[in-house]
Amino acid sequence: MYVLLGAFLCVAKERGTKMKIFGTNVFNDSVMRERLPKxxxxxxxxxxxxxxxxxxxVAEVVASAMKDWAIERGATHYTHWFQPLTGLTAEKHDSFISPTDDGRVIMEFSGKELVKGEPDASSFPNGGIRSTFEARGYTAWDCTSPAFLREEGSNVVLCIPTAFCAYTGEALDNKTPLLRSMEALSKQALRMLKLFGDEETSRVVSTVGPEQEYFLVDRAHYEKRMDLVLTGRTLFGAKPPKGQEMEDQYFGSINERVSAFMHDVNREAWKLGISAKTQHKEVAPGQYEIAPVFSLTNIATDHNQLIMDVFKKVANRHGLVCLLHEKPFAGVNGSGKHNNWALATSGGKNLLDPGKTPHENAQFLTFLCAVLKAVDEHAELLRASAANPGNDHRLGANEAPPAIISVFLGDQLSDILAQLQNGGVTHSIAESRMNIGVNTLPLLRKDSTDRNRTSPFAFTGNKFEFRMVPSSLSIAGPNIVLNSIVAEALCQMADRLEEAEDFQGELKKLLKEIALQHSRIVFDGNNYSEEWVAEAARRGLSNISSTVDAxxxxVTAKAVALFAKHGVLSPTELHSRYEILLEHYSKTINIEAQTMLYMSKRQIIPAGLKMLQSLASGISAVKAVSSVPVTVQEGLLIQVSDRMVNLDRSLKALEIKTKEAQVIGxxxxxxVFYRDHVFTAMANLRMAADQLEELVDQEYWPLPSYAEMLFRL
Incomplete structure (x- = not known):
């Protein structure tokens, strides 16, 4: 009894500790309320x-309180933490220490230092906005996202979320246009709410809950794989005897090593105020997922960047490496982010919540139709927001949505949309109870619709889930687009309704028109099927399969006009991003190609030669002492030799194509050349190397195999 009581008290203490650590490293609302004058x-x-x-x-007072709070917790430096167009985060640490005339030091931090920083703006991706000799850029405090402490061993740094712009004023980051898009969305949503008689709501915000998928591998295996080290994915690797075909990975039992990693991730995340809620095994071996609670889009974006960083640092402590590439292993599922997006009022109401009788909820139907209109009219832009080189390996496979943008509404809302097309909505498909057939099991509430995991943009009860987002990408880009295109749809709708003499009558007409014009974007079936590809083409929906095409x-005229109208991105800022994204694509493929050449010459070919030498020596040795047949050895020798010739031929072809690509201005x-020619040559070289791996003795093969990396964790 005493043992059980002791165990209970230990568990209770642990739970209490977890409750206490949440947000301890965040300068959040409770800290501000406690430390700032009223x-x-x-x-x-x-x-x-x-x-x-x-x-x-306000800044001077906040800076003083923030400094004292940080120093009390061991901080010696502060940094303006920002998100340049690398897709990562950036920081430059400055000490709180200032010297005094008597040779001592004091700890200082002014409002000016809080509000503004000055990093180099020419060394970050800028798409021609800045030249090498034009270095000045500014970071500006984003007070809507709370400051936080980063613990790096015994070192503690105060991190201040900021926006980053050039000396000439253009945004050089993801945060600035994201905040602009949130303001644009709020402005247009408020116009619509006022038409419905809502005079109390002061602001409408988009909220996001980004689910994050990732892989874990043993660090010892990682360090032997130059492809993983340099590119984040395996450029070589023969298919293992087992993959995911047994479907025994998903939601499977988590082993102790990974469980310990997840425990530490949760602690670090909770200290940073990140409400990591769900964790589980994903479909592929070695793949996992974490999901947070919803938060404001700009905060969710900051938190997602932080959680990716936490993954990497905590994995290192456990002798692991976290892989965030969209397709680190061929032949098994890749990783993405499920960007769960919704709209909320300042009063806490979810504008995408249909309620129990959505057919009677005209306000919900209006916002729903605004989203459908936005997605249909700007599908190409939404697709582009989820484009990167890694995602080209993933989209369209039976693990992720296809490259065709469509919207899943489910039985209930699809039925309502059909009623809207006929001019009037009279009923909703109701929820029901499901009896599983066992007396001791409860009756389950059955939702009014099923879920569709193949849809790239699915309504899931009270939010839309954009499932196309790549795992390594900042969620800022997709949400900049979502906020902006929905703002534009609401703007067009409000323009018309504000001029109407009969609001209800005009609203009914408008919703019918939208339902008729944009129903082509709605598809509730199997997005993986060939039939849907043909049907989507018949409907006139785009099928953009590659990043280069996306x-x-x-920078289309429509996109430039959209972003300029709502003050989200200027034409100059858009063209800079166009240049940056294309450069990033080419550089990524080039690095992968060069890595393949490096590994082929220094590791794979030498391994094949050792195998050939071993076989030749063995054949000679057997022939020298006996007349025993060596047919098997000679056959294997010929096979290895043939595959070596094929490997050498493919290597030389890749070298030629890589050199040709580099001179295209x-x-x-x-x-386009990297996609059509270099990438094809890379695939041929991989095939040759993987075929050779199947024959070379494990003693000689220098790279950990797929079986080792995926199943020995």
Whole structure:
């Protein structure tokens, strides 16, 4: 009994500790309320909650309180933490220490230092906005996202989320246009709410819950694989005897080593105020997923960047490596992010919640139709927001949505959409109860519709799930697009309704028109099927299979007009991103190609030669002492030799294509050449190497196999 009581108390203490650590490293609302004067606290809350301009006088007081709080927790430095167009985060650490005239030091941090920083703007991707000799750039404090402490061993740094812009004012980051898009969305959503008689809502925000998929591998295996080290994915690797065909990975039991990793990830995430909620095994061996609770889109974006960083650092402590590439292993599922997007009012109401009788909820139907209109009219732009080289390996396979943008609504809402097309909505498909057939099991509430995991943009009860987003990508880009295109749809709808003499009558007409014009984007069936590909083409829906083909959507006349109208991205900023994305694509493929050449010459060919030498020596030795047949050895020798010849031929072909690509000047043409020629040559070299791996003795093969990496963790 005493043992059980002791165990219970230990568990209770552990749970209490977890509750206490949540948000301990965040300068959050409770800390501000405690440490700031009441008038200062009210002022900054007004800025955060209502999107009002920041009072310059507030910064000095906040800086002092923030410094004291950070120093009490061991911080010696601070940094303006920002998100340049690398897709990663950046930081430059400055000490709180300032020297005094008497040779001592004091700890200082001013409002000026809080509000503004000055990193180099020419060394980050800028798409021609900055030249090498034009280095000045600025970071600006984003007070809507709370500051936090990063613990790096015994070192503690105060991180201040900021936006990053050039000296000439253009945004050089993901945060700035994301915040602009949130303001644009709020402005247009408020117009619509006022038409419905809502005068109380002061702001509408988009919220996001990004599920994150990832792989874990043993660090010892990782360090022997130059492809993983340099590119994040395996460029070589023969198919293992077992993959995921037994379907025994998904939601399977988590071993102790991975469980310990997840435990530490949760602790680090909770300290940073990241509400990591769900964790489980994914479909592929060695693949896992974590899902947080919803938060404001800009905060969710910050948190997702942090959680990816936490994964890598915690994995290192456990002798593991976290792989965030979309397709680190061929032949098994890749990784993505499920970007769960919704709209909420300042009063906490979810505008995408249909309620129990959605056919009677005209406001919900209006926002639903706005999303359908937005996705249909800007499908190419939404596709471009989820494009990167890694995702080209993943989209369209039976593990991720296809490259065709469509919307899944489910039985209930599809039925309502059909009623709208006929001019009137009279009923909704109701929920029911399901009896499983065992008396001791409860009756289960059956939702009014099933889920569709093959849809790239699916309604899932009270939100839309954009499933196409790549696992390594910042979620800022997809949400910039989502916020902006829905803002534009709401703007067009509000323009018309504000002029109407009969609001209800005009709204009924408008919703019918949208249902008729944009129903082509709705598809509730199997997105993997060949029939859907043909049907999508018949409907006129785009099927953009590659990143190179997707990127130009950022600079079409329609996209330029959209972003300029809502003040999200200027034409200059859009063209810079176009250049950056295409350069990134070509550089990524080039690095992969060069890595394949390096590994082939220094590791794979030498392994094959050793195998040939061993076989030849063995054959000679047997022939020298006996007349025993050596047919098997000679046959194997010929096979290995043939595959070595094929490998050498493929290697030389890749070298030629890589050199040809590097002299192409125009950025789009270079990207097309890398896709059509270099990537094809890479695939041929991989096939040759993988065929050789199947014959070479494990003693000689220098790379850990797929079986070792995926199943020995």
């Amino acid at each position: 008038n200062i606290y009210k002022s900054i809350r007004s800025t955060i909650d209502n999107g009002l301009p920041l009072d310059p006088g 990127i130009p959507a950022w 125009e950025v789009f043409e270079r990207g």
